[in-house]
Amino acid sequence: MTQRNSKGSPWSIILAGGEGTRLGYFVQRWLGRQRPKQFCAFVGTRSMLQHTLDRAARLAPVERSVLVIARTHRQEAMMQLDGGRVGTILLQPANRDTAAGVFLPLTYVRARDPRATVVIYPSDHFVYPEDQFLDNVRDAILAAERLANRIVLLGVAPDRLEPDYGWILPGRRIVHSGAKQIRTVLKFLEKPTAQQADAALSDNALWNTLVVTAKVNMLWKLGQQCFPDLMERFERLRRAIGTAEEIRVLDEIYRDMPEKNFSSDLLQQVPDRIAVTELTNVLWSDWGRPERITEALRRISRIPAFPLETLNSPFAPIAPIRNRNRFAAGS
Numbered sequence: 158m159t160q161r162n163s164k165g166s167p168w169s170i171i172l173a174g175g176e177g178t179r180l181g182y183f184v185q186r187w188l189g190r191q192r193p194k195q196f197c198a199f200v201g202t203r204s205m206l207q208h209t210l211d212r213a214a215r216l217a218p219v220e221r222s223v224l225v226i227a228r229t230h231r232q233e234a235m236m237q238l239d240g241g242r243v244g245t246i247l248l249q250p251a252n253r254d255t256a257a258g259v260f261l262p263l264t265y266v267r268a269r270d271p272r273a274t275v276v277i278y279p280s281d282h283f284v285y286p287e288d289q290f291l292d293n294v295r296d297a298i299l300a301a302e303r304l305a306n307r308i309v310l311l312g313v314a315p316d317r318l319e320p321d322y323g324w325i326l327p328g329r330r331i332v333h334s335g336a337k338q339i340r341t342v343l344k345f346l347e348k349p350t351a352q353q354a355d356a357a358l359s360d361n362a363l364w365n366t367l368v369v370t371a372k373v374n375m376l377w378k379l380g381q382q383c384f385p386d387l388m389e390r391f392e393r394l395r396r397a398i399g400t401a402e403e404i405r406v407l408d409e410i411y412r413d414m415p416e417k418n419f420s421s422d423l424l425q426q427v428p429d430r431i432a433v434t435e436l437t438n439v440l441w442s443d444w445g446r447p448e449r450i451t452e453a454l455r456r457i458s459r460i461p462a463f464p465l466e467t468l469n470s471p472f473a474p475i476a477p478i479r480n481r482n483r484f485a486a487g488s
Contacts, residue, residue: 167298167370168273169213169222170262173206173234173280174249176227179445187463195280196233199450200459206234209280210242212287216276216294220244223262227252250408256387256417259369260380264391267373268398274301275376277369282443283450285457289438294368296337297434301370303332307432308371308379308424309339312363313441321445323347323365323420324357325433342431347421363433365420366441379430383423386415 177184177193184192195206203211213222221244226234228248238246247262259277266273276294284290293311301309312325328341345365346353381388390410397406417423424431442453447468454461 166221167217168266168270168275168373169217170259170266170275170277171206171209171213171222171224171243171280172255172258172262172277173209173230174225174227174252174258175281176252177281180447183447183467187467192233193230193281194444196230196237198462199444200454200462204237205283205444206280207237207242208287209278210238212284212291213276213278214242215291216298218244221270223247223265225249225258225262250411251414253411253414254416255419256380256384256422257411257414259419260377260387260391261394263373263376263380264395265398267377268395271374273373274298275369275371275373277367277371279367279443281445282366282368282441283453285440285453290436290441293337293434293436293439294370297368297370300332300337300339300432300434301372304339304432305372306375307430308369308376309432309434310342310424311366311368311436312433313366313436313439315358315362315364318351318354318358319364320349320351320354322443323367323424324349324354324362325365325431326357326360326362327433331432337434337437339432339434342428342433345420345425345428345431347418347425363435364441365424366436366443367420368436375430379423379427383426384415384417387417390414 173195175193175195177195180194181191184194184197196204198204219242223245224243225247226249228250231248245265247265249258249261263275266275276298297309297311310325324346325342326344328343331339331341346357349357394406394410397403440453440456442449444450451461451468
């Protein structure tokens with residue numbers, strides 16, 4: 158596991174191990190078969206995974222990127238990687254929820270560069286325009302390097318109730334990073350009730366994009382604090398990296414691995430170790446429902462790659478509750 162020297166560059170972790178179950182029924186109607194949404198091109202010709210890899214490559218060298226995919230999706234992913242989009246590909250033996258999805262690639266980054274700063278990108282979220290998104294991520298990287306004892310999350314000002322999202326209640330301002338204000342986190346709500354989401358909206362809470370910047374060792378220590386049993390397994394894997402035992406140990410630690418959720422079992426437990434910065438001038442959406450896809454594409458005047466008749470019902474835009482999100486198409 159060698160790398161070229163890219164001192165000062167962050168590492169990219171791209172999460173693409175999900176099964177896409179929330180959107181599975183829609184993709185089945187559209188394509189006539191199951192395909193996780195990160196491998197789908199809902200607009201244009203590039204899949205969501207390809208978009209994410211290309212964005213990550215603009216902030217960190219390809220050799221400092223780690224992609225996590227499910228072992229069962231290896232063939233699907235390889236057809237899209239084109240031989241040069243990512244430095245390290247990890248085949249996750251089984252889906253053990255999002256904490257394992259984060260700490261598996263982090264194990265490999267830590268083995269190579271324990272003092273690194275990492276950016277964690279979900280591969281199934283939509284962002285537009287990309288230049289402004291990357292400017293926001295650059296500021297978050299600077300913040301994570303200055304606030305080495307905190308995770309820095311990107312949050313989005315909501316314009317409607319979304320109980321499916323994680324919500325972040327920001328606190329006091331800590332520091333400026335670039336043009337951005339970085340704030341403490343008073344509370345983190347993962348998939349709140351409608352009543353909790355309504356209260357969070359009134360309190361100027363932000364949606365959690367799950368785009369994370371952090372120092373590797375700090376994130377590792379939080380994992381040890383929140384789920385030591387899981388982290389002991391990844392310590393075993395770290396010691397095996399680069400040896401003949403690596404694949405055997407990887408399979409072994411996943412065999413009866415406990416399922417832990419990165420949001421509810423870590424972020425929600427340590428709000429005092431989290432900071433948040435608002436993602437501005439960017440349209441962001443977690444495309445977990447078909448209406449979110451069509452609404453986002455309507456807002457940027459793009460034509461979907463799928464026929465609208467594949468939707469359950471005629472398209473109706475998602476009605477905003479209030480206009481807090483500063484994004485405007487064409488900005």
